Amino acid sequence: MIIAPSILSADFSRLGSEIEMVNSSAAGLFHLDIMDGMFVPNISYGFPVMEAIKKIAAKPLDVHLMVMDPDRYLERFRDAGASWISVHYEACTHLHRSIQLLKKLEVKAGVALNPHTPVHLLEDILDDLDFVLIMSVNPGFGGQRFIERSLEKVRRLKSMILERNAKTLIEVDGGVDTGNAPLLKQAGVDILVAGNTVFRSADPVKTISDLAVCQEAPGTVK
Numbered sequence: 001m002i003i004a005p006s007i008l009s010a011d012f013s014r015l016g017s018e019i020e021m022v023n024s025s026a027a028g029l030f031h032l033d034i035m036d037g038m039f040v041p042n043i044s045y046g047f048p049v050m051e052a053i054k055k056i057a058a059k060p061l062d063v064h065l066m067v068m069d070p071d072r073y074l075e076r077f078r079d080a081g082a083s084w085i086s087v088h089y090e091a092c093t094h095l096h097r098s099i100q101l102l103k104k105l106e107v108k109a110g111v112a113l114n115p116h117t118p119v120h121l122l123e124d125i126l127d128d129l130d131f132v133l134i135m136s137v138n139p140g141f142g143g144q145r146f147i148e149r150s151l152e153k154v155r156r157l158k159s160m161i162l163e164r165n166a167k168t169l170i171e172v173d174g175g176v177d178t179g180n181a182p183l184l185k186q187a188g189v190d191i192l193v194a195g196n197t198v199f200r201s202a203d204p205v206k207t208i209s210d211l212a213v214c215q216e217a218p219g220t221v222k
Helices: 012-023 047-056 074-079 095-104 150-164 181-187 204-212
Strands: 002-005 030-035 061-066 082-088 108-113 131-135 169-173 191-194
Touching: 002 030, 002 204, 012 047, 012 204, 030 047, 047 061, 047 074, 061 108, 074 082, 074 095, 082 095, 082 131, 095 108, 131 150, 150 169, 150 181, 191 204
Parallel strands: 002 191, 030 061, 061 082, 082 108, 108 131, 131 169, 169 191
Antiparallel strands: none
8 A cells, every 4th residue: 555645734844854754654655735725725835835845755746736727737746846646627627638738747647536526437538547536525624534435436446447457546535544544445545645644643654654554454345
């Protein structure tokens, strides 16, 4: 399991130390949530903070764009250090064009889905995607409760991927903790985004390791 700690939950008064903690952990990615105050009712951080993180980060930056008309910024986010970029299905009028632009920029191309957006809408573009980000909370704020229906959504998406023999990875963001991580793994998730679970932990490095090696829940049926 790839763990991507969400920097939105980090202590920004000691951001350098938080980045170094993730560097020393079993995490595989840094997850950066970019919010514009229009697509979601919150504003996070932009290019200056991201560029500062990139200078310290020893692992790839996974940038989740919660912004309207993301095509305007894709090249600049790539130049600021993004290796993975996801755009929202709900924010892209011409989604195929957006994905092709990401491919041209030579970054991992992903599409994020809000909780109300069904996975079957990706049928015609799934083979073009490096990953799909399933939002298991409503985007915009950290610390929300995991939406249980997300598990079935992941299962449906995994079935679509297997039917096409695609290599698309599944990422889940929102309310992830050591309790639901085994269920998400069993459902077919490849990448877990964890914010408060990591950065509010007494031992965040151990928490990241626990998430990375989580075992499937006993008694579950595949």
